[in-house]
Amino acid sequence: EVQLVESGGDLVQPGGSLRLSCAASGFTFSNYWMHWVRQAPGKGLVWVSRINTDGSRTTYADSVKGRLTISRDNAKNTLYLQMNSLRVEDTAVYYCARVKSGSDEWRDPWGQGTLVTVSS
C-alpha cells in the first residue's frame, strides 16, 4: 500500500525554523519526483517546491525562495522541507505528493498533511 506520512509540524514564532518530513512507503521512492504543497486554513492549495529523483534539481515558488529548502534521502525513503525565517503567512497544512519520473502524472494518495502554525 502506498503511503506518504508527513510530520514535524508545530507552533513556531515568526523568524523561527522547522523541518518537515515525509516518510514514503509502498513504492520505489527514488523513481519519483517529490513535491510539497501547502494549504492555509480555509484557503486553496499552493504549490511550494519540487525535487528530482536524485536530489540534484530543485524548484521553488517565488514566495518561499531563499527561506525553504527541499531535500530527500533515498536511502531512508524520506522527503524533507527545511523552513527558515518563518512568517505568519507560512501558516498552513503542508502536504507531500509524488510524480513518476518521466511523466507529469501527479499520483494519489497524498498524505494527511502536517500543520505548521507561525504565531507569536
Place this chain on the structure above:
Amino acid sequence: QTVVTQEPSLTVSPGGTVTLTCASSTGAVTSGFYPHWFQQKPGQPPRALIYSTSNKHSWTPARFSGSLLGGKAALTLSGVQPEDEADYYCLLYYGGAWVFGGGTKLTVL
C-alpha cells in the same frame, strides 16, 4: 506573478452537467501546461482526477472528463452526483514551477 483563475463557486442540480474552467494569466492554456484536476472534500487531502488535460486515473469516475475549451483547461461533470460536492483545483505547469488555481467550490443542490 503568474495567476491561475477558476470560478470561485458553481451550483449544479443532481443529474445535471457542469463545466469548471481554468485560465492562465500568461495566455491560452495548451496541452503543454499539462493541466491537472484535483478534488478535495472537507478534512481530506486532495485527490487526483485528471492529468495531462484529459487523462483519467483508474479511480476517476467516468462522469468526469477533462479538455481544452476556448483557451482554458476545463473539467466537465456529466450526471452530477451528490457526492461530487467538493472543492476542485486545477494545476498548471510553467516550465519548472507548478501553479494551482484558486479552486472552485461546487455545490450540488
